[in-house]
Every structure is written in C-alpha cells, then in structure tokens.
Amino acid sequence: MDTDLDAYCREHQQRFVAELIEACRIPSISADPAHAVDVARSAAHIAAAARDAGFTTVDILETGGHPAVFAERVVDADLPTALIYGHHDVQPADPLELWESPPFEPEVRDGILYARGAVDDKGQVWMHLKAVEAHLRTRGELPLNVRMIIEGEEESGSAHFDALVEREADRLRADVAVVSDTEIFAKGVPSLCTGLRGLAAIDVDVTGPARDLHSGLFGGAVVNPATALARIIASLHDDDGRVTVPGFYDAVNPPSAEDRAGFAALPFDEATFLVAAGGAPATAGEAGWTTLERLWVRPTLEVNGIWGGYSGPGSKTIVPAHAHAKITCRLVPGQMPGAVAHQVATAIRGAAPPGVHVTTTVNAGGRPVITPSDHPAVRAAARAMEHGFGRAPVLTRSGGSIPAVESFARLLGMTTIMVGCGLPDDNIHAPNEHFDLDQYARGVRVIARLWDELAVSRGIMHDQ
Amino acid sequence: MDTDLDAYCREHQQRFVAELIEACRIPSISADPAHAVDVARSAAHIAAAARDAGFTTVDILETGGHPAVFAERVVDADLPTALIYGHHDVQPADPLELWESPPFEPEVRDGILYARGAVDDKGQVWMHLKAVEAHLRTRGELPLNVRMIIEGEEESGSAHFDALVEREADRLRADVAVVSDTEIFAKGVPSLCTGLRGLAAIDVDVTGPARDLHSGLFGGAVVNPATALARIIASLHDDDGRVTVPGFYDAVNPPSAEDRAGFAALPFDEATFLVAAGGAPATAGEAGWTTLERLWVRPTLEVNGIWGGYSGPGSKTIVPAHAHAKITCRLVPGQMPGAVAHQVATAIRGAAPPGVHVTTTVNAGGRPVITPSDHPAVRAAARAMEHGFGRAPVLTRSGGSIPAVESFARLLGMTTIMVGCGLPDDNIHAPNEHFDLDQYARGVRVIARLWDELAVSRGIMHDQ
Numbered sequence: 001m002d003t004d005l006d007a008y009c010r011e012h013q014q015r016f017v018a019e020l021i022e023a024c025r026i027p028s029i030s031a032d033p034a035h036a037v038d039v040a041r042s043a044a045h046i047a048a049a050a051r052d053a054g055f056t057t058v059d060i061l062e063t064g065g066h067p068a069v070f071a072e073r074v075v076d077a078d079l080p081t082a083l084i085y086g087h088h089d090v091q092p093a094d095p096l097e098l099w100e101s102p103p104f105e106p107e108v109r110d111g112i113l114y115a116r117g118a119v120d121d122k123g124q125v126w127m128h129l130k131a132v133e134a135h136l137r138t139r140g141e142l143p144l145n146v147r148m149i150i151e152g153e154e155e156s157g158s159a160h161f162d163a164l165v166e167r168e169a170d171r172l173r174a175d176v177a178v179v180s181d182t183e184i185f186a187k188g189v190p191s192l193c194t195g196l197r198g199l200a201a202i203d204v205d206v207t208g209p210a211r212d213l214h215s216g217l218f219g220g221a222v223v224n225p226a227t228a229l230a231r232i233i234a235s236l237h238d239d240d241g242r243v244t245v246p247g248f249y250d251a252v253n254p255p256s257a258e259d260r261a262g263f264a265a266l267p268f269d270e271a272t273f274l275v276a277a278g279g280a281p282a283t284a285g286e287a288g289w290t291t292l293e294r295l296w297v298r299p300t301l302e303v304n305g306i307w308g309g310y311s312g313p314g315s316k317t318i319v320p321a322h323a324h325a326k327i328t329c330r331l332v333p334g335q336m337p338g339a340v341a342h343q344v345a346t347a348i349r350g351a352a353p354p355g356v357h358v359t360t361t362v363n364a365g366g367r368p369v370i371t372p373s374d375h376p377a378v379r380a381a382a383r384a385m386e387h388g389f390g391r392a393p394v395l396t397r398s399g400g401s402i403p404a405v406e407s408f409a410r411l412l413g414m415t416t417i418m419v420g421c422g423l424p425d426d427n428i429h430a431p432n433e434h435f436d437l438d439q440y441a442r443g444v445r446v447i448a449r450l451w452d453e454l455a456v457s458r459g460i461m462h463d464q
Numbered sequence: 465m466d467t468d469l470d471a472y473c474r475e476h477q478q479r480f481v482a483e484l485i486e487a488c489r490i491p492s493i494s495a496d497p498a499h500a501v502d503v504a505r506s507a508a509h510i511a512a513a514a515r516d517a518g519f520t521t522v523d524i525l526e527t528g529g530h531p532a533v534f535a536e537r538v539v540d541a542d543l544p545t546a547l548i549y550g551h552h553d554v555q556p557a558d559p560l561e562l563w564e565s566p567p568f569e570p571e572v573r574d575g576i577l578y579a580r581g582a583v584d585d586k587g588q589v590w591m592h593l594k595a596v597e598a599h600l601r602t603r604g605e606l607p608l609n610v611r612m613i614i615e616g617e618e619e620s621g622s623a624h625f626d627a628l629v630e631r632e633a634d635r636l637r638a639d640v641a642v643v644s645d646t647e648i649f650a651k652g653v654p655s656l657c658t659g660l661r662g663l664a665a666i667d668v669d670v671t672g673p674a675r676d677l678h679s680g681l682f683g684g685a686v687v688n689p690a691t692a693l694a695r696i697i698a699s700l701h702d703d704d705g706r707v708t709v710p711g712f713y714d715a716v717n718p719p720s721a722e723d724r725a726g727f728a729a730l731p732f733d734e735a736t737f738l739v740a741a742g743g744a745p746a747t748a749g750e751a752g753w754t755t756l757e758r759l760w761v762r763p764t765l766e767v768n769g770i771w772g773g774y775s776g777p778g779s780k781t782i783v784p785a786h787a788h789a790k791i792t793c794r795l796v797p798g799q800m801p802g803a804v805a806h807q808v809a810t811a812i813r814g815a816a817p818p819g820v821h822v823t824t825t826v827n828a829g830g831r832p833v834i835t836p837s838d839h840p841a842v843r844a845a846a847r848a849m850e851h852g853f854g855r856a857p858v859l860t861r862s863g864g865s866i867p868a869v870e871s872f873a874r875l876l877g878m879t880t881i882m883v884g885c886g887l888p889d890d891n892i893h894a895p896n897e898h899f900d901l902d903q904y905a906r907g908v909r910v911i912a913r914l915w916d917e918l919a920v921s922r923g924i925m926h927d928q
Contacts, residue, residue: 031778092780098675156778183681197680201779209742211562214893216661216794216864217647220764221737221755222744226789227701227767233691234698273685278673278785280686284819291685300684303691304782309769310790314495314620315665315827316556317792317865318768318893321742325690326774328781330680355748363779400680401781429678429782 005448008134013441017113019049020126020440023088024106024115030066030089031156039066039152042088046125046150047071053129054136055148061168063160066152070171073132074145080460081145082451083174083414085404086125086181087154090117091429098431112434119435120428124180124420124443125150131447143455147174151404154181157201157364158403165411175461176377176454177408180443182398182420187436189267190389192381193418195296195370195397196405198331200341201363204229204348205324208356212309212318219319223355226308229323232351232358236301236344240287243301243329245347253334255297263292266394276425295399300330301344330399337365366403371416376460380453381417388446419450469912472598477905481577483513484590484904485570487552488579494530494553495620503530503616506552510589510614511535517593518600519612525632527624530616534635537596538609544924545609546915547638547878549868550589550645551618554581555893562895576898583899584892588644588884588907589614595911607919611638615868618645621665621828622867629875639925640841641872642914644907646862646884651900653731654853656845657882659760659834659861660869662795664805665827668693668812669788672820676773676782683783687819690772693787696815696822700765700808704751707765707793709811717798719761727756730858740889759863764794765808794863801829830867835880840924844917845881852910883914 002010009016028042029035043060046069050058055071066089074081093103093116101107106115113123128148135142149172151161165172185191208225209218238244255263273291274280285294294300308323310316327348329340345360352358371378373395385393398418408414421443427433454460466474473480492506493499507524510533514522519535530553538545557567557580565571570579577587592612599606613636615625629636649655672689673682702708719727737755738744749758758764772787774780791812793804809824816822835842837859849857862882872878885907891897918924 031776031780033777092774092776094774094776095676199680199781201781209744211742211891211894211896212559213742213744214864215764215766215768215792216663216862217759217888217892218741218744219766219794219863220749220758220762221747222741223746223748224766226770227697230694230697230767230770231701233694237691237695277682277686278675278677280673280677280682280819281821282687282819283685284687284817285684294684295681298684300679302679302683302688302781302783303694303773304679304780305773305775305784306690306694306787307771307775309767310556310558311769311771311788312495312556312558313497315790315792316495316768316893317663317766319766320769321894323770324775326779328679328779330683353748355744355746357745398680399683400678424681427675428681429780430675432675 004138005134006445008138009130009441009444009448016126016130016444017437020113020123021106023122023126024117025104027104028089029092030153031092036066039089043067043069043152046088049129050148053133055132061164063164065160068152068164069150070148070168072147073142075142079144080454081147081174082454083172083177084128084146084148085177085179086128087121087151088125089152089155091155095431100432111437113437114432114434116433118433119422119426120433121181123435123440127180127421127440127443127447130444131451134448135451143451147172154404159364161404162407162411165407169412173412174414177414177416178450179402179405179416179418180420181402182418183422183424183426184420185266185394185396187423190385190391190393191396192378192385192393193398193420194373194378194395196368196402197399198335198337198366198368198406199401200329200331200337200344200365202327202341202344203361203363204327205322205359206356207322209321212321215317215319222319223353224319225356226320226323228353228356229308229325232348233303233325235351236347241285245343247343248299248340251334251336252299252332255293259297260293263296264290266292268292296397297332299332299335302328304328330401331368333368333370335368337367341365366401367406367410369406369409375415376457377415377417377454380457381419381450383453384446384450385419387449388442419446421446468602469598470909472602473905473908473912480590480594480908481901484577484587487586487590488570488581489568491568492553493556494617495556500530503553507531507533507616510552513593514612517597519596525628527628529624532616532628533614534612534632536611537606539606543608544918545611545638546918547636547641548592548610548612549641549643550592551585551615552589553616553619555619559895564896575901577901578896578898580897582897583886583890584897585645587899587904591644591885591904591907591911594908595915598912599915607915611636618868623828625868626871626875629871633876637876638878640918641878641880643866643869643880643882644884645866646882647886647888647890648884649730649858649860651887654849654855654857655860656842656849656857657862657884658837658842658859660832660866661863662799662801662830662832662870663865664793664795664801664808664829666791666805666808667825667827668791669786669823670820671786673785676785679781679783686783687817688783689820690784690787692817692820693772693789696812697767697789699815700811705749709807711807712763712804715798715800716763716796719757723761724757727754727760730756732756760861761796763796763799766792768792794865795832797832797834799832801831805829830865831870831874833870833873839879840921841879841881841918844921845883845914848910848914848917849883851913852906883910885910
C-alpha cells in the first residue's frame with residue numbers, strides 16, 4: 001500500500017530519471033588520470049544535487065587523489081544516525097566498440113537506462129538523494145540524522161579512502177552505514193547482502209631482452225617472456241581449479257554447514273547465471289564447491305589482463321622483450337589482503353625460469369567483511385525491501401568487494417547494511433552497463449522507507 | 465687491391481648513403497593496411513632508382529596485395545643470368561617509444577644508419593642497385609644478364625608472392641638467384657648462409673563470455689579466457705624446452721655429425737650473442753642442443769604476441785571476455801608448414817578446457833631451404849666476399865625465413881645464394897634497427913665483384 005513517500009516518488013520518477021541521466025553524462029573514470037577533471041566535475045555535480053535534495057552541510061573533501069563529497073542533515077542528537085556511502089567514480093569504458101550506445105551518452109531503451117555508472121554506482125547514489133528529498137518535501141523533516149560520503153576512487157582501489165575516514169572520523173561516525181552498491185538475487189527475488197569478498201591485487205612484469213628480438217635469429221635460444229608469463233600463470237592453478245600458491249587457503253574460515261544449506265536453498269538457476277555471465281559456455285571453478293559457494297565463500301585468483309608483444313594486424317615474428325599481467329584475488333573471511341598478495345607475489349617470482357626477470361607489484365586491496373544477519377539494521381532493511389518489492393528479501397553474500405565497507409568496520413567499528421537494487425545482469429564493469437528503471441524506482445522507495453524503519457528500530461543506536 | 469669497381473664505389477659512397485636514407489624515409493609497413501599507400505610509394509621509389517642505376521626494363525608488378533618491382537638488363541643470351549631478390553617493405557615500427565630517433569627519420573650516428581628498413585632490407589637492395597650502377601658507369605656494360613624482383617610483402621607473409629612467381633616465371637627464371645637479406649656471422653667474420661628455417665604461423669583466439677565480467681560477481685565460477693590461454697600456451701613446451709605438440713619433430717631431418725662439428729668449430733661467443741640478443745639474461749632452449757643448433761637446425765614454437773583484458777593504468781577487476789595469441793614455429797629441413805601448423809592448431813584446440821571456445825587460424829608459412837655448399841655459385845659468392853671483406857667466409861645457416869628463397873626452389877627449381885652483409889646486432893624487427901655503413905660499403909663492392917665471379921664460373925648456367 002502506497003505511503004505518502006511512495007506517492008511522492010511515483011509522481012516525480014520521471015524527473016528522478018532525468019537527473020540520473022545528467023549525472024551519467026560525466027565520464028568520471030577514476031583509474032585513468034586523463035579523466036581527473038571529470039571526476040572533480042562529478043563531485044561538484046553530486047554536491048549540488050545533495051544541496052538540492054535538502055542536505056544542510058555539503059563539502060567537497062579533497063583526498064590527495066580524486067575528491068569525495070560529504071553531506072549531512074542532523075535533526076536531533078537523540079535520534080539514530082545513518083551514514084550513506086556510495087561512489088561517484090566509474091569503471092573505464094573500454095572496449096568502446098562493444099557499446100550499443102556511447103557509455104557517456106545515456107540512453108533509455110525499453111525502460112532500461114544504458115550508461116557507464118548507471119547502476120554502479122550513480123543510480124544507487126541517486127536513490128539516496130531522492131529518498132531524502134521525498135522525506136523533506138513530504139513531511140518537512142527526516143525521521144533520523146543522515147550523513148553521506150560519496151567517494152571518488154572506489155573503482156580504482158580507494159587508495160585515499162582510509163586516510164579520509166581517519167581524518168573525518170568525527171563527521172562520519174554513525175550508528176549504521178548504508179551502502180547501495182550491490183544487487184538483488186534476481187528480478188522479483190529481493191535480497192540483502194550480508195558479506196563481501198576482499199581483494200588482493202598483484203601486477204606481474206616479465207622482462208627478457210631489452211628489445212623485441214627477431215624470432216628467427218634468436219627464437220629457440222633465449223627464454224620468450226610471453227611464454228614464461230603463460231607458464232607462470234598456468235602454474236597458479238591445478239587441474240581441479242584450486243589455487244596452488246603455498247598457504248593460499250590456510251587462513252580461510254570455511255562456511256558453516258548452515259551457511260552452505262542456506263545457499264543451496266536459494267533459487268539458483270545455472271542457465272540464468274550463464275546468461276548473466278555474458279553467455280559463458282559453462283560454469284567452472286574450484287572442485288568440490290557449488291557456483292554460489294565459489295562466488296561467495298571461496299577465494300579466487302583471476303587474470304584481469306595479459307599483454308606482451310605484437311597484437312596488430314598480420315604477423316610480426318618476434319620474441320617479445322617483455323610481457324605483463326594484472327592479477328587480482330578475491331578473498332573470503334579470514335584472509336588478509338597483504339598476506340595473500342605476498343603469498344601470490346612470492347609464488348609468481350618463484351615460478352620464474354632462469355633467463356627472464358620477473359617483478360611483482362602489490363596494489364591496493366581490501367579485507368573481506370561479514371555483517372551479522374540478526375543485526376536490527378539488517379532487519380529494518382529487510383522490512384524496507386519487503387515494502388518496496390512486495391516480498392521479503394533472502395539473505396545472500398556478494399562475490400565483489402566494497403573497500404569502504406571494510407574501512408568502516410576496521411577504522412570506525414561501524415556496521416554496514418548493504419541495500420542494493422541492481423540486477424545480476426546489469427553489465428557492471430563491462431560494455432552496455434545498465435539500470436532497470438523499475439529497480440531504480442523501487443530503490444528510491446525502499447531507501448525512503450528504510451529511514452522510517454531504522455528510526456523506530458530498537459538497538460540501532462550505539463548507546464542504547 | 466682495389467679494382468675499377470671498388471674505386472667507383474668508394475668515390476660515390478656518400479651519395480650511396482644519401483640515396484639509402486631517402487628510401488628509408490618511406491614507412492612501407494606491409495603488415496598494416498593503413499600503410500598501403502606508403503608501400504606503393506616505396507615501389508615507385510625503387511623503380512625510379514632501378515632506372516637510374518641502368519636497368520632497361522622496369523615494371524611495377526601488381527600482386528593483389530602490395531606491389532613488387534621488376535627490372536632487368538639483358539646483355540647477351542649466351543651469358544649467365546642472375547636474379548636479384550630483395551624486399552622494399554618493412555616490419556612495423558612499434559613500440560615507437562623505444563626508438564632513439566624516429567624509425568622513418570633516418571639518422572647517422574657514429575657511422576651507423578638508424579632507420580626501420582636500413583638493413584632489412586632496403587640497405588641490401590641498395591647494395592645491388594649501386595653494384596649495377598658501378599659496372600655500367602665504370603665499364604659501360606654488365607658481365608652477365610641481371611634480373612631483379614623486389615617484393616612488397618616479405619614482412620607480412622608474402623601472401624601473393626607465389627602467384628606472382630608463377631605468373632612471371634618466364635621473366636624471373638635465371639641460372640641463380642642472389643638474395644641479400646641475411647647477415648654475416650660477426651663483424652670481421654664474413655659468412656655465407658646456406659640454409660634458412662621455414663615458418664608456420666597460427667593465431668589463437670580464446671573466447672568465453674560475450675563481454676568482460678565483474679571478477680567479483682563472476683570470478684571463480686566461469687573459466688577465465690586469459691588463464692585458459694596461458695594454460696594452453698604452457699602446455700606446448702615441456703620443462704626441457706621441447707615442443708610437446710604430437711608429431712612435431714617426426715619429420716625433422718637431423719643435422720649430420722659433420723654439420724654439428726662445423727657449427728661447433730665456429731667462433732661463437734655466448735656473451736656476444738647475449739649482447740646481440742638485447743641483453744637477454746641467459747641462453748635457454750631445447751635440452752641437448754647448442755645455441756647455434758637451436759637456432760639453425762632445430763624447430764621452435766614462439767609466442768609473438770599475447771593479449772586479453774585490461775592493460776591500462778590502475779586496476780580493472782574483470783574476467784576478460786577473450787584472450788589471444790600469435791604463435792609462429794620456425795621449421796627445419798623435412799618439416800612442411802601446412803603439416804606443422806595443423807599439428808600445432810590441433811594440439812591447441814585439444815588443450816582447450818570446457819567453458820571456453822578456442823579457435824585457431826593458420827597464416828602464411830614457408831618451407832625450410834638448404835643450398836648445397838659446393839654449388840659453383842656459392843663458391844663464386846665466397847670469392848666475392850673474400851674480396852670485399854679480406855677474409856674467406858665461413859658457411860653458416862640462418863634461423864630466419866625468406867619465403868622467396870623457398871618459392872624459387874619450389875616453383876622455379878632455382879638455386880639461391882644468400883649474400884647478406886648485415887650484422888647480428890642490427891636490431892632487425894625491433895626498435896633502433898640500423899646498418900653499419902662500413903658493412904654497406906663493403907656490401908656494394910662484394911656484389912659488384914660477384915657479377916664478375918659469377919660470369920666466369922663454370923657450371924653456373926643450367927644448359928652447361
């Protein structure tokens with residue numbers, strides 16, 4: 001049954017979409033230094049939108065990298081306080097030729113908004129902005145205090161976020177953080193994510209000769225760096241899909257029998273998963289685990305990119321001077337990013353044949369996080385989702401990483417609830433990223449309702 | 465002791481260099497369709513230079529790909545006829561940032577000409593043009609008939625050369641072909657190459673999902689095409705550096721004990737070789753063979769390029785949709801390109817894990833060639849080299865491939881002598897390709913002398 005908030009949201013939905021489209025026009029690619037100006041422009045755009053929505057204090061926070069946006073509206077010190085987290089930066093858009101419409105020229109087709117950042121994470125940030133607006137325009141005030149931090153470096157490793165959280169700890173502290181950067185289990189199957197995998201990132205550089213060599217005059221008598229890299233990468237998994245890096249699994253907290261039973265009861269359909277996975281021909285992975293377990297409770301080691309030598313048209317008969325790979329591991333509870341990165345880097349260097357030099361670089365990572373499923377904020381969020389989707393959410397985890405959630409836990413001791421409204425086939429981090437506008441509309445109503453639910457939940461406030 | 469020809473060459477050497485510099489300004493990269501106009505311009509430039517040198521008939525031959533240049537000067541049907549072969553196209557110049565001077569802005573530093581194509585093969589074509597000029601300006605006529613074919617597709621697989629040779633067989637037939645596209649063993653150690661390795665080329669495409677996937681949401685549950693490609697490549701060699709492709713070595717004619725003894729007697733210095741090999745840290749390769757044997761009489765399988773996924777700045781946490789490699793095998797006597805390419809392609813597809821699609825494409829290859837070391841033309845060439853270098857040449861082979869030499873043998877039954885004057889560290893197919901101008905000057909004199917030697921050699925002419 002529609003509340004006053006729902007009615008407001010439905011009435012203004014078209015404008016909510018128009019505003020999101022404007023936000024998506026900004027190519028705020030944080031990983032590419034060439035787009036630094038765009039990320040700054042994106043921060044200013046978010047700040048303006050926060051003021052329009054009714055936040056009272058709005059600041060752009062310099063970080064030493066890309067700027068974040070802080071905003072707050074404090075109603076009463078005796079009310080609970082929620083901290084909204086999101087990010088306004090986006091993934092790189094290449095390969096551009098695979099986009100059906102340009103990544104930064106948003107287009108609505110069949111009720112779906114196509115744009116880089118549409119759902120990851122500008123659309124979900126906008127759910128929050130519009131939920132605040134709905135409360136203020138409908139009732140004149142929020143039922144609790146709201147703070148907001150919108151990061152500009154989530155897609156490039158959140159290198160300055162920890163320092164920012166430490167510096168701004170007083171302004172960020174809240175009873176609960178609310179992050180909308182995840183998805184629901186399936187269309188019509190709302191879900192609440194209670195755990196995220198962590199990340200360890202390692203770059204590998206294999207160098208042989210100082211220059212590319214003629215493969216006829218030198219091939220067969222020196223080590224080929226591309227072949228060496230391939231052999232190193234091949235050595236990192238066994239034939240059963242297990243990571244062979246010594247110690248890799250030692251710290252893993254295995255899921256409980258109850259966890260595994262819960263996952264097994266979920267309406268998981270392999271065919272649907274494979275469609276969402278871009279039509280991958282088959283599932284695969286570590287022997288002895290289901291697909292959901294491989295994604296949610298098992299660590300992985302993936303090659304994100306590999307390159308070396310000639311990739312242009314025709315033939316170039318060379319032994320490449322060097323070859324490279326970018327590797328990331330997804331981590332599960334118990335594993336620490338620094339330790340895993342060290343293990344992997346050591347294994348990679350140890351696998352190097354004589355005749356090439358192999359160096360490794362460890363990049364920014366993040367710890368895995370679990371949110372207790374019986375926390376009153378999780379229950380409040382479940383009620384808000386049931387209101388928005390007409391069905392109680394199932395409890396899931398996500399295979400992804402949100403470094404901010406981990407930072408809040410580690411630095412502020414703060415619990416986070418993850419109330420995301422994306423869908424599994426939204427093509428995030430890929431060409432043709434999109435956001436189902438029905439999910440967006442429901443998302444605004446879920447968040448608006450969430451503030452009501454959190455405001456009346458017992459045990460939310462830290463001093464209760 | 466200087467002959468009239470030598471004196472002429474010395475007198476005009478500065479102009480010979482200036483002319484070569486002009487030829488090297490043309491970026492005639494045959495592998496890159498964007499440079500098709502430049503390859504055509506290069507052909508016209510060669511044709512004009514051939515007329516200037518004194519060739520009487522000069523034609524640009526269309527091939528369906530890049531044009532070749534034909535030229536001839538027939539003196540007397542009773543004299544022997546030599547066919548000069550060279551190529552006017554060049555390798556791609558990337559990575560551009562490693563060139564100390566731009567690849568197509570030739571620069572002479574310390575008596576060495578730096579430019580793409582300086583020695584491979586424009587400089588060696590120019591040796592022939594200037595040798596003809598020297599004969600005509602000094603004596604008014606050549607001592608034998610000379611024909612010349614300068615190809616425009618040697619660096620991109622010579623796709624149309626066989627058809628051209630078949631079509632123009634009557635104009636190309638000669639008693640001996642002379643190719644200057646090889647190198648001498650070392651500075652001060654002149655050599656004559658009597659064998660070339662063949663080539664088989666296979667492109668590999670590994671595809672999984674239709675788009676890049678988020679490595680958190682899908683990683684660990686589908687096959688990663690980059691990892692799959694690495695494992696396929698790793699499977700192609702064993703730990704002793706032997707190619708594991710079934711049947712790969714079956715057709716190989718092993719070198720004789722005499723061949724191996726001859727190679728072992730050559731003044732090979734591993735440290736010098738490693739310097740020439742761009743400072744590669746160590747030699748390596750198939751167990752049980754020396755470096756020269758690995759290069760000259762053993763087949764190889766090399767990755768020329770590998771790519772897939774993200775290679776830009778920062779992190780992009782994806783499972784790449786696809787990954788690719790370019791592979792070439794160097795072949796030795798006994799092996800046939802089509803058969804080896806088929807063996808390798810079959811092994812690659814057979815190594816594909818379920819969960820990805822692996823396709824292979826076989827590209828243009830070439831058969832290995834051996835020239836009998838007691839052929840009178842080889843002896844004539846040895847005398848010409850001794851004249852130019854002051855020391856009799858040693859007999860070697862080359863690990864490289866010259867498809868034209870193989871085409872002449874297969875299609876015209878023609879013997880080829882390889883009189884090359886490059887040096888092993890000329891950086892051919894790599895940044896900072898260069899030609900030692902002393903080698904260039906000697907090369908012109910060697911070729912000029914070669915016509916005299918061939919003209920008086922018994923047993924050169926086919927009807928003798």
